[in-house]
Amino acid sequence: MNEDLIAKYNVPTPRYTSYPPANYFHDQFTNEDFEKAVIASNETQPQNLSFYIHIPFCRHLCHYCGCNSYPMAKDEVIAAYIEALKKEIRKVLPLLDKNRKISQIHYGGGSPSSIPLHYLKEINELLLSQFSCTDAPEIAIECHPGYLDENNWMELIKAGFNRCSIGVQDFNEKVLKGVNRRPSLLNMETIFGLLRAHGVSINLDFIYGLPYQTVQSFEETLQKAVSLKPDRLVTFSYAHVPWVNKAMLILEKNGLPSPQEKSGMYDAAKRILTSNGYQSVGLDHFVLPDDDLNKALQSGQLHRNFQGYCTRKTTGQVYAFGVTAISQLSMAYSQNTKNIPEYIQKMNDGEFSIIKGYTLNKEEQIAKEVITTLMCNNRLNWKELSSHIGVDEADIKHAISYSEDSLAEFAKDGIITYSPEEIKITPEGFLFVRNVAASFDPLMKGNTKLYSKPV
Template sequence: MKLEFDRNLLEKYNIAGPRYTSYPPATFFHEAYGNENYKESVILSNDEKPENVSVYVHIPFCPQLCTFCGCTTYTGMGHNVIEKYVETLIKEIKLVSKDVSKERKLTQVHWGGGTPNAISADLIRKVTDTIKANFNFADDYEMAMECSPAYLDFKMVDQLRDMGFNRISLGIQDFKKEVLEAINRKPAKVPVNEMVTYLRKVGFKGINLDLVYGLPYQTKESFKASVALALEAKPDRLVTFSYAHVPSVMTRQKALEKHGLPGADEKITMLEDAYNMAVEAGYVPIGMDHFSKPDDEFAIALEEKKLHRNFQGYCTRETTGQVYGFGTSSISQLFNAYSQNEKTIKAYMERVEADGRAVVRGYRLSQNEQIVRQVINELMCNYYADFKQIAADFSVELDEVYKAVEYDVLKVQSFIDDDLLQIENDIFTVHGQGRFVIRNIAMAFDPALKKGKGQYSKTV
C-alpha cells in the first residue's frame, strides 16, 4: 500500500536534533577522559553486557575527498605514510586487546573510513591477521567493509573474501553523473548490478547499497531513477540517507552551495518515493532510512524487537557486541563509556607510538544515562520501549526508568495527538508516520538535550 507523507506533519517536526548514534551524543565527550580511563573502561567491559566483542577499524585515506562527506579523511598521502599508519594501527590493536578477555567471542569486525578498499590488499591482510591473532572469533562472525565502488573490482572482492570478509556496503550515493561530479566522487568501476551479483556468487551476505538524498542536481525524477537502479541490483539492504548540510562543522561542504541544494519539500518527496519504491519491491522498512529483504536478519530482528544500532549502523542484538575502535578518530562504544581517538594522523601515530593508546576524549556513563540510552535505542530501532522490561534489565524499580528520562506527558503529548505514539501499560509504541520523526520522539526522552551542546542537523 502506497504511503503518502503528511507534509504538514513532517514540516512541523523538522527541527535540529541529535542522530542518536550514541547517547549521550558525541558532543558531550570531553578531554578529561584519557588513555588510563579507557584502559579502565575496557577492563570493566569484560564483566558487562553485551558479552560479545565488536571491532571497528578506521582507514582515513581517500584517493579524493567527497565534498558532502562528514568523516575524518585525508587525501594525497603517499604509500610510506599509509604503511606507517597500518603499523601503528596494528600496535594499538595488540596493546588494547590484551585487556579484552579471550573468553569473549568476537562477532563483528567493521571497516570504515575514508575509503578502506583504496589501500592495498596486503595492508588490509596484515590488519585482519592481527585481529584474528588477538581476538577469539565466533564461528559465525561478520566481517564487513564500507567500499567505494569506484575502487572495487572482482580481484579485490576475491582478495577480501580470502581474508575472511563476508559483508560489504557499497557507497553508491547516486547514479547520476552530474551529482557525482558536484560532490567530487567517481562512478563505479564495475556496474553495480554486476558487482552485487558477483558478491553474492562468492559468498557475501547482507550486501548493502547506500544512497544519499539532498545533494546538488538531484531532482525527484533523478533520485527515483537512482533508487530504481539500486533496486534492480537486488541488494539485501538499501539505505537512503538524508544529506546533513552542516558547513559550519565540515567546511568542505560549503563548496556544494555554489551548485544549489534541494529544499526541504524536495527532500521529503525523495524520501517518500524511495520508501514506496522499496516497499513495492518487497523490502521491509528498517529504522529511519534502511530497507532490507524480508528474510534478512535486520527484518527478522525488527519483527522480534531485537534490532540494535551503533556508530557503524544497524545491527542485531545477537551479533553486536561492545565496540572497540582502532585508528584515528575511531570511537569505542562500551557499556560503561565512550572513547574517541585523536583525529589527526600525526597526533594519533605519535601517541600510539609513545604509549600504545591515543584517546583524545571520552565519556563515562552513569546508570541513569545507561537507562536513557536503552530507552532511546529501543525507540529508534524497534519503535517500541517497554519500561517494565528496561527496569528489569537494570534491576531497578519502574519509577526509576521514568525518573531517568525525566518523563513528562507534556513532552510527548503532540506525538500522541498526531497519532504517532501510543502509551499503554508502560509500553511506548511508535506507529504511523512516527518512524519519520523518530529522532524528535527520542528527543522527548533525552534529559541532556536541554544542555544544548553542539550543532545538529535537521531531523527530516
Template structure:
C-alpha cells in the first residue's frame, strides 16, 4: 500500500525524467543543420547500434482521453502522401548514417499504426530492410488498437518481421470504452493474445486508469483479467486530464471523472495485484514485466534503459533515429523533433528539406546528469564508479556535476525511501513511489527551468 502521508509530504510538480533535459527544454534555435551534423557525429559515438522509430499519427476516430500528437482522418490520399514523405525522410536520414551499424530496435507508434493496410506497412518495412543492416535479434514492435486487428492482420505483421505486439486495451469494460469514444475490439483479446503467443512473439497490454465509470473495484477486475492472459509486459497509464491543452477531453467531464483519491486507489490496487501474483517485476512506477522477460533480467543486472519509445535493455537500445510528424530522435548528445503538422511535414520533406522544428544539444555536464538520473529511474540504484567509468572521470566528478549532497537526501533516508553508501544510492521499495523526487535532487538545473510539470506522484 502507498503511504498517503508520504504522498502529502513529497507530492509536487517535477519533470517525469523520461528524458534529460525534459522535452520542455527543446527550442527552435536547434535547426535542421544542427540535426544533420548530429547525425554525422552519432556515427562515431556509442552505442553504435541503431533504434528506428516510425510515427503514424493517423487515427480513424478520436478517443476522448487522447493526449498524443495525432491526426484524425480516413482520407486515403492524405495518408498515401504522408507515407511517401515518410519513405523520403528515411532515405534522407539514412544517407547520413554509417549503414554498417546494426539496427537492434524498430518501433512503430502513433496514432494508430495498424489503421494502415498490411501493404502500406509492408512497403516501409521492406524499405528499411533494403537500406539498413537488421540485427537477427532485433526487437521489432508495433502499437495496435484491437479495434483494427484480426488474426490475419497479425499474420501479415509476423511475416514482415514484427516480434512484439502492444495491445492498447485501455479497459476490458466496454462501458468505459464507449464513454471514452474508444472503438471496441474486433476480436477477443483472449484470441489475439493466444495467436500472438502461438507465433512466439511478445505481447504487451496497455491500460489507462482515471476514466469515466472506472472504480477501484472495476479497474482491479480489469487487471485480474489481464493476469489470467499472462502478457509479457503490462502498463497502467494514469489519465492526464488537460482540457486546456486538449479541448476534446472536456467531453469526458459530462460522463464524470474519478476523483484523485479514486485514481490513487486504482493505481494502488493494480500495483498490489501485479506484485502479489509473484509472476511480475515492477519496472518504474507503472510498467510490469514477467520475471523471465528481458526487461526483468535487465533490471536485475542493472542494465535497464529507457528512451522515448519506452523501457528497453542496454543491448536492444541504440541511438534513436525517428521518422514522421512530431517524431523525436534521441542521439548521443542531442534531441531533434519534427514539426507537429502533417501538411507541413509532407511539404518540407517533398521539398528535400529535413522537417526539424526544434531540439537540444547537451553539454557534457548535462549528459552526465542524464545518465545518473536514467540509471536511478530505471534500475532503482546508482553506482558512482559505474557512471564515472562511462565518462572516463572520477566518482567525485560525478557527485560535483550532479550537486550530490547527503544532507539534501536526509529526509529520504529517514523515511526509509533511500539507502546511501560509499558506492552509491539504492532506492527502497517504498522509495520507488517518489523516485522523481529523489532524481530531482540530482538535477542542479531544475530550478533554472521555469517550465511547468505534472505532480510527482
C-alpha cells in the first residue's frame, strides 16, 4: 500500500454500517415514534423480515471489544432477561403484516452462545411460529468457541441454526492472551466436522491490528484458516475507540501495530485468501466463488446491515430485540436502553424501552442508498440506482454532496475510476471506500463527531 495514500486518507471516517451513523441517533425519538415506524414499515421495502436478538453477556470481556457487552450475570438475571426478550417480541410481532416472510434471524452480543442454549431454541421457535419463511432463510449466531463443547455445538444445531460465525480472532495464543480472549475449547477440525455433518455453514472471524500481531503471525493464522476451508472468512480491522471502551487503553500499553503494519496484514490476508480460491466481498469478507454474497456482488445486489453483508434477497428490515439492540427500518432507526435492569422492568411494565433513534427525511433516504450501494458493491451506477429507488439521477445528485472536484481528486490518487455513468473503486483504493462514501455525505460538512480510521 502506498504510504502517501495512507498518510492522506487514513483519517477518522464513518464505517457506514448504517446511514446516518449511530452517533446521530437522538433521545427525542420516543416509544411512540418507534411503534409508528414499525407499522409504517409494512408498506415499505424490503418486505422480508430480519430479526436481530441481542444477548449482551460474556464470560470474559475482551479488551478490543467495541460491542455492547456485559459481564456474565447470575442465572436468575439471565432467565429474567430472556423472559423480557420474549415479551418485547410478543409486543412487536402483532404490529407486523402476517403475510411478510422471515428471511433472516441473527443473534449477536456479547456472546450469545454463553448462556444456556435452550433459551435460544425457545426464541427461534417463538419467531418461526408466527411467520412463514422465504426459501432457505438464514438463522445465524455469533459463537465464542472458548466455552463450547461437543454437546453445546449439537444444541445449537438442534435449535435450528444453519450458520455459525465462530469468533476465532487469531490462532496465536500470545495475541489472544494480550487481548483477554480465551482460545477455542475444541480443536477447529472437530468443530468443523460436527457442523458440516449437519449442513451448517461456517464463518471464521478474525481481527487484525491487535497487540503482538505481525504480518508473519497473521499470515500463519490465515494459512491455518484456509486449510479448514470455511464458507466465509471475515478479517475485521481493529477499530481503536477508547472513548467507547476504556479497556482499549490496555492495548495501547501492550503496543498496537502501526497503520503500515496493519495495511501489510490486510494485504497478506487478501493475497493468501484469493490465492486459495476466495473472492473478496466488501470491506472485510472473503467467500467461495459459489457463495450467494459473491453472486450478489457480481450483480450489484450486495447489501449490508449492522449484522454484516447479505444479499438483497436475504436482507429485510431489521426488527431488533434486547438491551442496546438497534432496529433498522427503511425510514427510521431505534435503539433500546443500555441498562439491563431498566430493560427488564420496561418489558414487565408492557412498555418499549427506546432511548434514542433517528427518522430519515427524503434526502437522507437517498443518501443512505447511495452510500450503502457504494460501500457494498465498490461501484455506483447512477442509472441502476435511479431505477432501484425510483428517483431521477439529477435528484439523487442534488440530495447528496456530489462534487466533480472531489471525484477528480480521488481519481488522480488512484482511489477510483469514474465516468458520467459510473464510479468504481480501484483495487488500490479499496481500503479507502469509506473516504469516497464520506465525500457524498451531506452530514460530514462541519462534522465534529468521533470515528475510527480506515487503516
